[in-house]
Amino acid sequence: MSIVLENITKQWPGTLALAGVSIEIVEGRVHGIVGENGAGKTTLVSILSGAVQPTAGTLSMAGGPVAFENPAAAVASGVSLVSQEGSLVPHLTGAENICLGFEPVKSRFFINRREVQRQAEALAKQWFPDTAIQLNRKVDELAYADQKVIEILRALHSRPKVLILDEPTATLPAKEKQSLWKLIRQLSDAGMAVVLISHFLQEVIDLCDEITVLQDGRKVSHLSNAGHVVTERQLIDLMLNRGQAGGQDRLLNGTQKERSIADDAQIVVDVRDWQGDRFHMAGLEVRSGEILGLIGLTGSGHFEFAQSLFEPRLAGDGRYQFQGRDVGRASVRDMKRRGAALIPDHRMINAMIGDWTVRENMSMAGIQEISLKPFGIVQASRERSETLRLIKRLNIKTSSAETKIAELSGGNKQKVSVAKWQFAAEGKYKLFVFLEPTEGVDVGAKREIHDLITSLAEKGTAVVVASSDLLEIAHVADRVVAFRNGRDADQIARRDFSEAVFINAIAGVTQ
Amino acid sequence: MTMTTGTLPVRESHSMRLGTLIQKYSTLAVLVALFLGFAIGTDRFFTGTNLVNILQQISMLTIVAVGLTFGFAAKEMDLSVGYVVGLAGLLAPLLMVAGVPIPLAILAALAAGLAVGLINSALVVGVGVPSLIATLAAGSILWGINFMISGGRAIYGGIPAEYLAVGQGKVGGILPYPALIMLVIVAASWFVMERTTFGRYLYAVGGNARAAELSGIKVRSYRVYGLALSSFFAAISGIILSARLGSGQPNGGETYLLDGLAAVFIGMTMLRPGTATVMGTFFGALLIGIMNNGLNLVGMDTYIQSIVKGVIIVIAVSVVSRTTKLKLL
Incomplete structure (x- = not known):
């Protein structure tokens, strides 16, 4: 039957x-x-x-x-x-x-x-x-x-x-x-x-x-x-691909011009033979002001690698220098202190506290900056004004700063997840790692998040974006590394971006 | 895909808001109703002496319950607090009887409480035993220790009067010291939990440990703090208890565990439903205190009071469990 x-x-x-x-x-x-x-x-x-x-x-x-x-x-x-x-x-x-x-x-x-x-x-x-x-x-x-x-x-x-x-x-x-x-x-x-x-x-x-x-x-x-x-x-x-339209290449439509990254821009991330259970990165440098895209099929290791840049303990072996200093087995806390930030995937599991308000979620990573030492007394008025500033700056649609985060749409939750690392942190973070930045986000908010990623790089931050959305990567990245079977297989420069090139790199087919 | 991003169907979140509203105020309404009921029903309830008396009666319970609140905030439950009350309440009199100066005896009792908390957290955070089980076992061990060090007898005779004053004296002849200590502790704990980064981080760890970790919060440390404070506060309570009773009792603090949990659960139905808060816990302890006091005044037997208390715990926990994702293990 x-x-x-x-x-x-x-x-x-x-x-x-x-x-x-x-x-x-x-x-x-x-x-x-x-x-x-x-x-x-x-x-x-x-x-x-x-x-x-x-x-x-x-x-x-x-x-x-x-x-x-x-x-x-x-x-x-x-x-x-x-x-x-x-x-x-x-x-x-x-x-x-x-x-x-x-x-x-x-x-x-x-x-x-x-x-x-x-x-x-x-x-x-x-x-x-x-x-x-x-x-x-x-x-x-x-x-x-x-x-x-x-x-x-x-x-x-x-x-x-x-x-x-x-x-x-x-x-x-x-x-x-x-x-x-x-x-x-x-x-x-x-x-x-x-x-x-x-x-x-x-x-x-x-x-x-x-x-x-x-x-x-x-x-x-x-x-x-x-x-x-x-x-x-x-x-x-x-x-x-979208359908079997074949021939025409969507990636280059409406994407912005190539951005130039100064040769003397600081190297923020420098890894050699950096490997964990599910990935092996032979070598990579990411400079400040640069957006690196990571692509690959599900399970090919690019997400795990990206995560390990913020959570080095996920890697068992190899060298990772962050702003010129060896990372070793640094904790997440150390990485944060050194200037790394992660906007993880599955935001309600990895980034947000569901029954907290927008304000509380937004200040989670930066609250010590607006607190009085030595007892850590939170300056409520500064917390509030900083939250309102970011709500406005990132155009977060919420009825108030005191709204429960769970009541926001996916796109606005994601913006809060980004705002968390901008809370009282002007210029503090030198690396932003994004995992599936627009997962479960509607089209309008998607665009805003892409603009946000670009503006971070323009202010001199190094950005790593791992995504299964190739269009997204083509839109924001300056350079792409494709993963296959847990290894970095190809590097693609922006001038060579095309759907065919991306797919070939992912699938491991040479033209 | 979307399911993992946690978008709730609209209908559900709406009904949750309504439920939350009813919850927030229903517990308060019960408190007020009990108060008015006893005030109208008996002559002896609504008098200055009796109201001060209630504060005095709930002081030790409140301090234990506030300690539990720190643990609960980090999603750790401490079932050993009752026996820590007993341990501290025995240790201080024992040392003083042996000639140790009062401040040293008090410090030693507090240190013992803290030590129990640290051992509990070593088991929970270091070894990975669920706090419910680790502290249950610790409680059993402490019960044995309490009988061992006291020889199963009450410790009295030779306890200095200055020590007894902690439990029996009054400020200006009106407010008993235990009530004053309780009010100071409640106020300070409220401030720490609601106005400092420490409180925020503790709640973050309890709210979503993974998100807290990825925000750079020392998750393991805060779990330790939660359990350590819970034990430490129980030790404070134990000292007040022995000073008030004028003796150290080998099974002195046992009732504080259940009543303390009840106070926290009742508190979790109000203010921020599903979350243990200092003020909520204080109201919970107040509700239990008013109920005990009032039922005593109307001459109800203690075993009936126990039944009533059990029913109230069931109702409070049911309300919290139905409307929030409360998970205790």
Whole structure:
């Protein structure tokens, strides 16, 4: 049985997560869904599995419309989700996990352990007859791949017709991935409709019969992958490009002129063989007044590298000099004192205190500057006037300085996150690191934030921007470093900026 | 994508605001109602002597509860405070009976309280044991120590009169010293929490530790400060207790834990819902004090009072949990 999504739209306050997406998921086929972070994959999965209701659009199964008010309703209709984060109870056995919530009983009260084992084995035999899985061991003793198989079996226990696999191999070591791929194929061969969400593009190409590409909440393409002929390059093009317009290059439209950075400008960041768990930077210098853009596919290490410039402990090895002095294992506090600032991604998790006011959030990093020593008595009037100054300067839309930060829109929250490092800090910070500076921000505010980044550089600050939005990078950066597989792969000067160059650098294709 | 940026659906934030409004004032309304009820219902409640008496009665509880507030601000709960009250209340009399001068005995008792706080925070911040569990265990250990050092008996006889004056004397013959100490502590703590960077950082650590860290705040240190102050304030309370009783009791401070937590929880329903504040805690202690005093005056049995108190804690915590993302563990 297939499931058809028609014109599915999901509007969150301030953001359109999905805009009129139509997808048909057919039995016996593996349907891959790809897209960069923020493309709408997660929202789509949530809608399919009943965790989120669409704002508009219809779902239908077997020709009739269906509505999933909650995950249980989706399961009852035959749609099961194997979520990205493990959902197993670690100290129960595989069989117990598979039957969790549906345990066969004896004497109306006691769990029939033998029957649990039997049902689990029957299920495993039915779907994966030639794979040996240890169902009688505690799952936390099993390899990750086996745990994933048990999660899949658990989803199969409710006899679904559609199975959604959200990043099933993300946590697996390379060797274990292959065995899981084989099982996924077995599922579709047996007639299951499988949805595969993954950002490992080669995996999607090898496994899927058809592929839907999402970008910014829209479906930009649906490809048939019979014979597995789609290429990784083709997918990256689609994921990052707007549609298949091809030829014309958007990046150079309306971007500003090349800014010149004086040769004698101070070197603020100087790294050599700077490496952490997920990145290795061979060498890089960032001068004051310069905006460096970092690009790469999800998981290629550019965000981790950018973060390590402010949180050096994320790197295990290598040399990092900040304004000519070795950083070593400096703490965040030391880096701040030396003049580094970070505007992190996921601002409500990493930057803001949700039930604090705009004023309190804004003064969090600079409040000691307006306090009387030695007891740190906060000068309330200065705190207030500095807040009002920044609200005005950054054009932050809030009903007052005392409004709870949670009530602001994404763009205005982000401006507060930037303002935090300008609070009573004129000229104090020599480096600003931005991670996904316009994540969840509407178009108007996006532009203002870009102007803000540019104006920081014009005042002589060194700026590092890591973003998955190539347009954004093309707009603000003077120079770009592209990351591939955790390493800095290419440097691109502003005069060479073009979409094709960026995509080639990310994908590692030489022209 | 947007889900991680924390944009709440509009409807939810609206109803939260309404709930907040009702909450902020309902606790105050209960306080006023209790006060008026007892004032009208009995002759002996609304008299100068009795009102001063209430202040005296709540002083030790308030000091413990204000200490707990520092811990709560950093999202750390201290379940050992009751036994720290006992420890300090035993240690000072014991030392004085042994001939140690009064100021030294008091300092030693305060230092012992601080030491307990530092050991607690070493477990919590250094080892990573949740504060609820670390301080529960510390409480059990302290209970044993208290019986060990006192031999299970009350310590009295040979405690200097100057020491007893701390608990029993009055300023100008009206305001008891314990009440004065309490008022000074409340005022000073309020100032520190609301008007200094120390208070702001402590709340930042409790509000979002990761955001605080990325803003350059010493998160680990502030968690230590929260737990250390909570224990230190309990020690102050213990000294007042023994001075007031004229003796050191091996199980002297046990009731202050539950009552102190109750005061903090009640306080968390008002002013800044979901956040422990000094003024909120003071009102919470006042509410408990008025209730205890009034129920005593109308002749209600202590076990009924205990039931009433339990119910009030449940209601306060329910209100806070429903409308905020209160997480204690």
